[in-house]
Amino acid sequence: MVEVERTVALHHPLPDVVAYLADFAHAQEWDPGTVSCRPARAGAPVAKGAEWDNVSRFRGRRTELRYRLVRLEDLRLTFVGRNRTVTSTDDLIFRAEKGATLLTYRARIEFRGMARLASPFLRGEFERLGDQVAQRMPEAVNSYFGSGGGPAD
Template sequence: MISVERVIVVRRPLSELVAYMEDFTRTEEWDPSTVRCVRLDDGPVRQGAGWRNTSRFRGRETELRYELTVREPARLVFVGENRTVTAVDDLWFQPEGTATRLRYRASLTFKGLARPLAPFLRPEFERLADAVARRLPEAAGERIP
């Protein structure tokens, strides 16, 4: 398993940032590896909502089906899966004055033939986590009124 974590301060109140982050289609705005992300159901975002996320990693596109498995006032958990990997995005929010401190942890568990590759892929996931930490505050700031 690979797990990367970053703490990111976003200059938005907690409730606004949670509302922004719970719509997983917005990964297109803040995750540089996301090519597209499409909601699979309708209505307000709720626990159990689903998305199809297409990402580009090492020059190849891969698709995962994500589900919002935890939706609390200060925590969101998205679980994505396909035949080679299970990805868990665990987001914890904490107020920090008028801003919000976000602890973002992405964990990937590889399956089958992909499992032995995990140690070799860690540096690339660390770089990707750094890119998310740089991009997310600006993306969230631009989109939240």
């Protein structure tokens, strides 16, 4: 198992940031490994139990996971993605701070089967991905909300 944690300041109101990140389709904007992320059911509302089909690229290989929103709270979101070789958990914890939002992002990747043997060797690459998420997250949020505080036109 590999765990990565980063904390980033997002200069937008907490409820707006939570609503934006609750739609996991936006992972395409803030997660450097995500190639595409689409709702599993078109038109389904963002609610606990909602699912997304995620295509990621890691170490040159394409990986598909089905993510589910398992926790939807005012200050916390948890998504769990699975396929036959891995379970990936993205846990997002929010705190309001001086009109901005402090986000603690935790990713836990659990490999199954023979893939488990590789996890100690992949830690460095996941740490680099964590650094990239911490860099891209504020950029994605700022791009989405623009300078007006609401979704950019």
